[in-house]
Amino acid sequence: MPEENQLLEAFKQTQYQLAGHGRRNVQVLKDAFAAIDGQEASDIYGKGEIIEDFEAQMAAYLGKEDAVFFPSGTMAQQIALRIWCDRKGLRKVAYHPLCHLEIHEEDGLKVLHQIEPLLLAEKDRLIDLDDVRNIREELSCLLLELPQREIGGQLPDYQTLEDISKHCRERGIKLHLDGARLFEVLPYYRRSAAEICQLFDSVYVSFYKGIGGIAGAILAGDSDFIKEAVVWKRRHGGDLISLYPYIISARHYFGDRIGKMQKYYEEAKELAVRFQQCYAVSTLPEVPVSNMFHVQIEFPKGVVEDVLAAIYLDTDIGFTGNLREVSDTRCSFEVSLGDAYERIPGDRLDKAFEMLCAKLLALV
């Protein structure tokens, strides 16, 4: 078994990677700024053309009245939920047990905002209409994440979304969209972002996942909501004097990649099939509904690390830097397709999958 991080080190040495847009290095910023006139004025505390124009562009794209740029989605989403809770005078929301706010934010929502979440559905499945219908408590807001990242990027069908939205409106529950990967699911739904967002009262989108920017997020909603969000942004320490390093990169890569989401989605489906052809390998979901899926392998993590490290060394293709141990006999990893995939020479990729299938079969 390789030492801790040996897989990551082997992964970092590879020339090609299955997932992502390429290395997260300073060139990402340099490329975004190459064509920018140095005389362009900085944004200053939320004011100025750079930030206001991008907020307007995103509000229009998402079909909302207004939008505000945030340094992070963590900040944007806590604030969205807080505003809806304050409106109703009730600090109670609902979301999936594997919601980002529940598992990745050190309980900021609870500690900073004293908001109590109700966990809807089991960890390994999506929230459905019955889950929402069966809520007996009063709630200020329900958060839905599209796609549900931690379970492979699964999606409810559009009818379910419409039904949940209708139900929430009838019951006076605000519906918030964690759209960290919203751009990536538009090809599956065959809908515009604005069509989907009209089902929600507030929407957060991210610029460093499918878009591949440096960091940053947009929160969109009606004008009154956004006015309140701007005040909370200052309270959280997010109203930086200048956010343009993130805004200009977000704008640049949004322009580059928003039109490629269909391609990433098709490639994800193609790649999932390649994985499924190997013994003991499956994907979640079986047929991807976005650019992402989880690869599940029915062997112990340490054994699979050896297999992958050998493939990386031989083919110069990295599948992942981190395997997650699901159980003693099972591990998994996430794949999110981006620009990196098309750079892999076809014969190398064929060889990598031949090696994977052969090596896993040899383990039996």
Next chain:
Amino acid sequence: MPEENQLLEAFKQTQYQLAGHGRRNVQVLKDAFAAIDGQEASDIYGKGEIIEDFEAQMAAYLGKEDAVFFPSGTMAQQIALRIWCDRKGLRKVAYHPLCHLEIHEEDGLKVLHQIEPLLLAEKDRLIDLDDVRNIREELSCLLLELPQREIGGQLPDYQTLEDISKHCRERGIKLHLDGARLFEVLPYYRRSAAEICQLFDSVYVSFYKGIGGIAGAILAGDSDFIKEAVVWKRRHGGDLISLYPYIISARHYFGDRIGKMQKYYEEAKELAVRFQQCYAVSTLPEVPVSNMFHVQIEFPKGVVEDVLAAIYLDTDIGFTGNLREVSDTRCSFEVSLGDAYERIPGDRLDKAFEMLCAKLLALV
């Protein structure tokens, strides 16, 4: 009287400015990144050489065990006070009535952290030892701002700092330094940052004031304190996947300008004398103790706007973009010296001050 913002518009047209380092435009970022290798790896959620090396550099410079980079001082300082309050189990702190947390943060400290501040001293003077001695309540933390920006950047003498520090330690009150402009006061105290910081339990410094970076802050203290601060940084939404646009610019301009603080200080004293030579003009403090001071003019704001706009047009030198109305017959503005001052041709500057003195005298 010029219309609202006419002074600001005239100011923006000027080629030279008294204060600052030059225009806040995208070139600030481009210059900082010009010599950076694009292959340098991004920081990822607080890890990586770019962020860890700079944190270590700043911890050493400030004489503290550890440091963490924050996107903003607003976030860093609320968190520092929260940690000290949690340690004592008492959400009560003290600071100056014109403290940044009191007047510029939409009450984030109170609303997000339920911390109650005691306001020490009157608005128009510094906190002194007696103010601290006379506190009858239990407190978790006292915040001192060096220099006290909103009253012209005034400073207590070093003995007073030592006495306050000693008193707080005896009483079990943590002492936090709002060092947004700490670098700028080192020449006056003739002490290293580390010497001053050893009087304090925690320290925040900023990189876009005297240093002239894009944004960002460092919070420094002992290792346990910083470990807690890192958790709170995530809760606040400040643990961005990548902060390197701010870190690299902070590092770049720190290197450029930390050695120029003495020069800015000397120039501030020189410039203050020039202002004082005009009728009805005074400075606060009379003799600057850092790179900054306030210019106070005993005429109505609208009248002075006309005077300044005429000077800008004639000399191409901008004094300020914003006058603050102190009363019906008095206005003021802030000057913070930086690299811009040395670029002004001497004869033009002479002419600007001749015009200022003549025009104000003509108003009598």
